[in-house]
Amino acid sequence: MxxxxxxxxxxxxxxxxxxxxxQELYDTRALQKLDSAxxxxxxxxxxxxxxxxxxxxxxxxxxxxxxSEGKKILDGMSGxxxxxxxxxxxxxxxxxxxxxxxxxxxxxxxxxxxxxxVRLAALLVExxxxxxxxxxxxxxxxxxxxxxxxMVRRYWELMGCPERxxxxxxxxxxxxxxxxxxSLGGMGGMHAQGGLPVPGIVHIGQPNYVEAxxxxxxxxxxLAAAGWLEAKILELGADKVAAFIGEPVQxxxxxxxxxxxxxxxxxxxxxxxxxxxxxxxxxxxFGRLGAWFGSELxxxxxxxxxxxxxxxxxxxxxxxxxxxxxxxxxxxxxxxxFNHGFTYSGHPVACAAALENIRILLDERLVEQVxxxxxxxxxxxxxxxxxxxxxGYADSCxxxxxxxxxxxxxxxxxxCEAFKPEQGVGMICRGxxxxxxxxxxxxxxxxxxxxxxxxxxxxxDEMIGKIRFCLDATLADLQARGWM
Numbered sequence: 001m002x003x004x005x006x007x008x009x010x011x012x013x014x015x016x017x018x019x020x021x022x023q024e025l026y027d028t029r030a031l032q033k034l035d036s037a038x039x040x041x042x043x044x045x046x047x048x049x050x051x052x053x054x055x056x057x058x059x060x061x062x063x064x065x066x067x068s069e070g071k072k073i074l075d076g077m078s079g080x081x082x083x084x085x086x087x088x089x090x091x092x093x094x095x096x097x098x099x100x101x102x103x104x105x106x107x108x109x110x111x112x113x114x115x116x117x118v119r120l121a122a123l124l125v126e127x128x129x130x131x132x133x134x135x136x137x138x139x140x141x142x143x144x145x146x147x148x149x150x151m152v153r154r155y156w157e158l159m160g161c162p163e164r165x166x167x168x169x170x171x172x173x174x175x176x177x178x179x180x181x182x183s184l185g186g187m188g189g190m191h192a193q194g195g196l197p198v199p200g201i202v203h204i205g206q207p208n209y210v211e212a213x214x215x216x217x218x219x220x221x222x223l224a225a226a227g228w229l230e231a232k233i234l235e236l237g238a239d240k241v242a243a244f245i246g247e248p249v250q251x252x253x254x255x256x257x258x259x260x261x262x263x264x265x266x267x268x269x270x271x272x273x274x275x276x277x278x279x280x281x282x283x284x285x286f287g288r289l290g291a292w293f294g295s296e297l298x299x300x301x302x303x304x305x306x307x308x309x310x311x312x313x314x315x316x317x318x319x320x321x322x323x324x325x326x327x328x329x330x331x332x333x334x335x336x337x338f339n340h341g342f343t344y345s346g347h348p349v350a351c352a353a354a355l356e357n358i359r360i361l362l363d364e365r366l367v368e369q370v371x372x373x374x375x376x377x378x379x380x381x382x383x384x385x386x387x388x389x390x391x392g393y394a395d396s397c398x399x400x401x402x403x404x405x406x407x408x409x410x411x412x413x414x415x416c417e418a419f420k421p422e423q424g425v426g427m428i429c430r431g432x433x434x435x436x437x438x439x440x441x442x443x444x445x446x447x448x449x450x451x452x453x454x455x456x457x458x459x460x461d462e463m464i465g466k467i468r469f470c471l472d473a474t475l476a477d478l479q480a481r482g483w484m
Contacts, residue, residue: 024058026068031056042177055434060087063452063459065439074463076439076449081251081283082314085360086454092315092356099352108137108346117346120354124307124322127292127358131301134328137346138319141282141308142176145245147321148304149180150340152243152276155327158334164242168232168275170206174252175245175280175306184245187252202236204228206250207258210393210404214414222259230269243276243303248294251283251450254443255402257395263298276327278304282319286310287361287453289398290371297398303327313357318350366453370398377457381464382449388471390429390478392416399455402448405429405474407484419445423483429474436473438466 032053041049056068063086065073078084085092099116106114121135136151138144149167156164169175171186182190183197186206191197205212205228213221233241244266250256270277279302284294288310291297295305303326308319323331331338344350361367369375375398382401386394392406393413405425408417419425426442433440433447441448451463478484 026056026058028056028068029053031068062086062088063455071437073434073437073439074459074466076433076451076463076467077441078450078452079314080309081288081450082309082312084286084288084310084453085313085357085364085366086452089313089315089357089360091360092313092353095352095356096316096349099349103348105348107343109341114346114348114351116348116351116355120351120358121346123355123358124311124320128305128322129293129296129301131303131324131326132305132322133325134323134332136321136323137351138308138321138342139317139344139347139350140176140319141280141306142178142181142319143342144282144306144308144319144321145175145184145280146178146180147340148243148245148278148306149184151304151321151323151327151331151338152278154335154338155276155330156242158330161239163240165200166236166241167201167278168229168236168241168244169201169203170246170250171203172206172208172253172256173203173245173247173250173280175247176282202232204232206253206256207262208256209259210413218259219261222261223265225258226262226265226269229266230273233269233273233275238273238275241273241275243278244270245278245280247280247282248284248298248300249289249397249400251400252443254446255395255397255400255448255450257397257400257402258298263300267300276303278302278306280306282306282308283310283400283450286358287367287370287398288400288450290367290375291398292367311357312350312353315357316347316350316353317344318347318354361453364454370453374453374455374457374460375399378451378455378460381460385464385467385471388468388475389484390471390475399453400448400450402443402446405445405447419483421445425474425478425483428477429470432470432473432477433467436466436470438463438470440467440470 035054036050057065058068059066063075065075103114124135125133136147138147153165169184169186173186175181175184179198183201186203205225207225209218209221229244279295281293285307289297293305295302303324305322312318379396382396383394385391385403390405392404392409394403406416407419410416426445426447429447430442
């Protein structure tokens with residue numbers, strides 16, 4: 001029986017010699033069958049996936065991927081918002097290999113540490129805003145936000161205010177998929193499965209100008225949206241509110257870029273009521289917005305920053321929390337044991353990958369490049385898509401951008417006519433993107449990108465050309481269906 005179970009593996013990969021090089025040939029259909037039979041994917045309808053088969057990615061270089069059929073694809077999403085320095089960075093692989101040969105693992109429990117974790121913690125403190133002098137390592141951003149929940153509630157206990165338990169978040173926010181992370185997030189589809197959110201977490205509206213800003217300027221709407229936080233604090237009672245959590249720019253919710261007035265007003269409200277401010281920078285950190293941390297760009301002073309993804313460019317899983325002095329001093333001086341942590345906290349191999357990844361970001365000045373050169377160029381080129389008949393609104397911030405697909409344009413963005421949700425126009429458009437060598441994500445009828453930070457201006461032009469081509473194909477399809 002065991003032999004029969006293992007037999008398909010011989011058919012999956014074969015190597016053929018091409019001169020001095022070896023090229024792997026893949027049996028895509030066999031891989032898809034095994035995938036369907038055994039691999040449960042995240043956020044996936046598995047019956048639907050089995051019907052069409054998964055796309056099998058086999059190689060990456062720079063901003064490009066190749067699948068098992070040999071098709072070259074421009075990765076407009078940096079894997080999953082994370083491959084900031086691009087694919088194929090041999091120096092990261094070498095750093096990982098050296099660390100594995102030296103010390104592949106040891107835990108950080110029982111008064112023990114390791115060299116890469118210590119060095120990375122010190123480097124992160126150096127790169128982060130001045131209120132941060134401590135780092136708590138996790139394996140992911142989800143675990144980081146679980147840690148935040150534990151930390152803020154422990155902080156208020158030690159401060160003699162154990163009743164300050166409630167954390168306020170936003171609808172359509174994404175803070176991970178663990179029980180605490182998905183509760184902190186505001187995704188209705190996640191809350192519908194598993195009896196979420198857990199008690200002590202409430203949500204307010206998101207700062208989505210297109211959705212809720214009719215009749216206001218963007219600046220007016222930013223103040224109004226921030227005011228929803230103050231209203232919720234007053235409704236609950238400030239003595240019951242522990243913290244507010246938010247992404248500087250909402251990522252998985254559709255690249256929702258708040259008006260310039262929003263975050264400074266959020267900071268003022270948190271300060272006024274003594275509420276801790278958590279910035280979830282799992283996506284926005286490490287140069288994504290043209291600053292080391294999006295909090296700096298938005299002009300806020302968070303007490304806690306969640307990080308992951310770009311800290312290693314996704315090469316090895318790593319996450320954590322930057323812990324501001326306000327919280328760290330209390331936990332360290334008054335708290336005794338903080339009964340929380342993970343086997344892989346401060347994993348030496350992951351930290352070695354992060355150290356080399358950050359060296360690349362620094363030496364190649366990729367954060368400055370996004371801020372001063374390629375980010376502004378992407379903004380200009382992406383904005384040019386607004387003249388397309390399908391595009392009602394296009395905006396960007398650093399190396400994230402999004403556009404709204406609409407049935408009919410209006411004189412102002414709020415007058416655009418939307419498609420019916422059941423038509424699934426975003427997914428139709430995404431299909432044309434994938435079919436034509438371009439990864440662009442659909443969030444409803446909003447199409448979003450977050451390309452690798454190494455992308456050049458010429459590659460931005462290539463990407464915009466691919467997007468426009470696929471928008472044209474989508475338009476023709478919708479017209480053929482009689483939807484336009």
